[in-house]
Amino acid sequence: MHVTMTVNGTEVTRNVEPRLLLVHFLRETLGLTGTHWGCDTSNCGTCVVLVDGEPVKSCTALAAMTAGHEVRTVEGMADGGTLDPVQQGFMEAHGLQCGFCTPGMMLTARALLDREPDPDEATIREAISGQICRCTGYATIVRSIQWAAAHPAAAPSEQEVTA
Amino acid sequence: MQVPAPFEYARATSVRDVLELLERHGPESHVIAGGHSLLPMMKLRLARPEWLIDINDVVELRHIAEDGDVLRVGALARHADLLASEVVGRLFPLVHDAEKVIADPVVRNRGTIGGSLGQADPAEDLTTVCDVLRAQVVIAGPSGERVVDMADFHRGPYETACEQNELITEVRFPIRARSGSAYEKVERRVGDWAVGAAGAALQMADDGTIADAAIGLTALGLEGLATDAAAVLVGQRPSEGLVAEAGRLAAEASSPVEDQRGPVDYKRHLADELTRRVLRRALDRAGATAVQGG
Numbered sequence: 001m002h003v004t005m006t007v008n009g010t011e012v013t014r015n016v017e018p019r020l021l022l023v024h025f026l027r028e029t030l031g032l033t034g035t036h037w038g039c040d041t042s043n044c045g046t047c048v049v050l051v052d053g054e055p056v057k058s059c060t061a062l063a064a065m066t067a068g069h070e071v072r073t074v075e076g077m078a079d080g081g082t083l084d085p086v087q088q089g090f091m092e093a094h095g096l097q098c099g100f101c102t103p104g105m106m107l108t109a110r111a112l113l114d115r116e117p118d119p120d121e122a123t124i125r126e127a128i129s130g131q132i133c134r135c136t137g138y139a140t141i142v143r144s145i146q147w148a149a150a151h152p153a154a155a156p157s158e159q160e161v162t163a
Numbered sequence: 164m165q166v167p168a169p170f171e172y173a174r175a176t177s178v179r180d181v182l183e184l185l186e187r188h189g190p191e192s193h194v195i196a197g198g199h200s201l202l203p204m205m206k207l208r209l210a211r212p213e214w215l216i217d218i219n220d221v222v223e224l225r226h227i228a229e230d231g232d233v234l235r236v237g238a239l240a241r242h243a244d245l246l247a248s249e250v251v252g253r254l255f256p257l258v259h260d261a262e263k264v265i266a267d268p269v270v271r272n273r274g275t276i277g278g279s280l281g282q283a284d285p286a287e288d289l290t291t292v293c294d295v296l297r298a299q300v301v302i303a304g305p306s307g308e309r310v311v312d313m314a315d316f317h318r319g320p321y322e323t324a325c326e327q328n329e330l331i332t333e334v335r336f337p338i339r340a341r342s343g344s345a346y347e348k349v350e351r352r353v354g355d356w357a358v359g360a361a362g363a364a365l366q367m368a369d370d371g372t373i374a375d376a377a378i379g380l381t382a383l384g385l386e387g388l389a390t391d392a393a394a395v396l397v398g399q400r401p402s403e404g405l406v407a408e409a410g411r412l413a414a415e416a417s418s419p420v421e422d423q424r425g426p427v428d429y430k431r432h433l434a435d436e437l438t439r440r441v442l443r444r445a446l447d448r449a450g451a452t453a454v455q456g457g
């Protein structure tokens with residue numbers, strides 16, 4: 001079947017099997033491997049992408065069900081050379097170690113800050129509670145999101161600074 | 164990699180559309196709402212529908228509306244919608260108690276009330292919530308619409324009164340004066356299914372006695388309500404002794420099984436303790452005179 005959806009602002013149409021999961025549509029059909037794929041059982045949250053601005057576990061959604069909607073993946077966070085404040089925050093506050101959980105964490109953080117620009121720590125912890133990080137112990141992820149909340153305008157990336 | 168078996172997919176845009184598609188594609192066609200119970204089962208090949216009818220575009224099923232003495236909730240209302248609804252929290256605080264601990268915030272963005280009731284997993288929380296609120300389920304089918312009490316909706320684990328060619332369209336919650344409700348769940352970790360949970364809804368009489376009571380348990384081997392436990396409360400003035408007696412009877416009515424979430428005696432203890440806790444909180448919310456002790 002043909003599915004058409006907007007991915008990171010660009011409309012894409014592909015012919016896929018109805019059983020294709022959104023995570024595999026993004027990673028394999030479109031080659032957007034920034035979306036990670038972990039537990040496959042809706043538990044770890046590394047596959048989280050935004051659908052119409054809301055975090056969704058893409059291992060538990062069909063590409064077919066997402067047709068007609070807007071998807072945003074980690075590849076769509078930066079604006080050209082300018083990182084999203086959330087990405088910048090993860091750099092500033094060491095929000096990642098191995099990086100496996102990071103795309104899902106950052107997208108959930110983005111959705112949270114879009115809804116609530118100045119969340120308290122409990123709200124941040126609740127928002128990411130469906131996502132597992134094996135490395136950081138979460139403290140630095142929380143700090144990264146707090147950094148992003150405190151710096152809502154995207155900071156210039158290193159590239160731009162040195163250019 | 165877990166991949167569902169092949170199936171055909173169709174999207175419906177109205178209730179009539181859903182019913183026609185279910186009729187046309189026969190017994191192996193099933194509706195999909197949030198997909199957060201069905202897709203995991205399909206990935207494990209525990210479910211192998213030949214057709215999936217996607218109901219997410221059926222906008223007429225999304226309402227949450229106070230209408231006289233009932234609250235009408237469309238089958239497609241998501242966990243996140245229920246949790247965000249001020250009117251739900253005001254009228255039925257136990258819905259918010261439960262929604263805060265159902266899965267995690269990302270799953271709650273997708274899972275629906277219709278899918279929860281349709282799944283009828285014994286560890287699923289909203290069934291207990293609907294039981295104790297004496298909700299009614301509206302089911303649309305080829306020969307029209309019927310309204311089913313929760314007591315008749317139950318058919319056992321993973322089975323309900325909603326037939327394959329039918330659709331749950333709405334859940335109706337009766338609004339009652341001087342009422343209070345509460346839900347409490349014990350889980351091993353955030354976002355997990357219940358080790359055990361209890362829910363209670365009460366209505367007070369003008370003279371300060373309990374006019375009506377309903378107690379339900381989740382994942383503790385009780386289908387429907389704990390009727391004996393509720394019966395000891397009715398007509399009585401609230402007291403800690405009464406609450407303890409109801410807890411004891413609820414535990415007696417439970418028949419938990421041992422699994423990786425815990426042994427039988429622990430779960431039976433939860434049935435007792437959680438029943439006491441939700442009763443105290445429901446009484447408090449109903450404006451009953453404070454229960455003494457414990």
Ligand SMILES: Cc1cc2nc3c(=O)[nH]c(=O)nc-3n(C[C@H](O)[C@H](O)[C@H](O)COP(=O)(O)OP(=O)(O)OC[C@H]3O[C@@H](n4cnc5c(N)ncnc54)[C@H](O)[C@@H]3O)c2cc1C
Pocket residue numbers: 041042043193194195196197198199200201202203238239264265266267270273274275276277278279280281282286287288289325329330331332354355356357
């Ligand atoms: C990681 C994880 C943790 C979870 N934890 C909990 C938890 O702690 N507590 C809890 O209660 N739930 C939990 N759930 C389940 C979650 O709440 C589900 O989303 C919900 O039970 C099913 O809703 P759905 O809309 O996703 O249903 P779907 O998966 O779309 O459907 C489930 C079943 O209901 C049928 N159905 C759906 N809509 C209708 C309708 N309108 N009429 C008739 N039949 C219908 C489908 O055909 C299917 O058989 C969890 C799920 C996950 C993935």
Ligand code: FES
Pocket residue numbers: 036037038039040041042043044045046047048057058059060
């Ligand atoms: S891969 Fe989707 S939740 Fe783990």
Ligand code: FES
Pocket residue numbers: 095096097098099100101102132133134135136
């Ligand atoms: S950084 Fe390794 S899992 Fe989170």
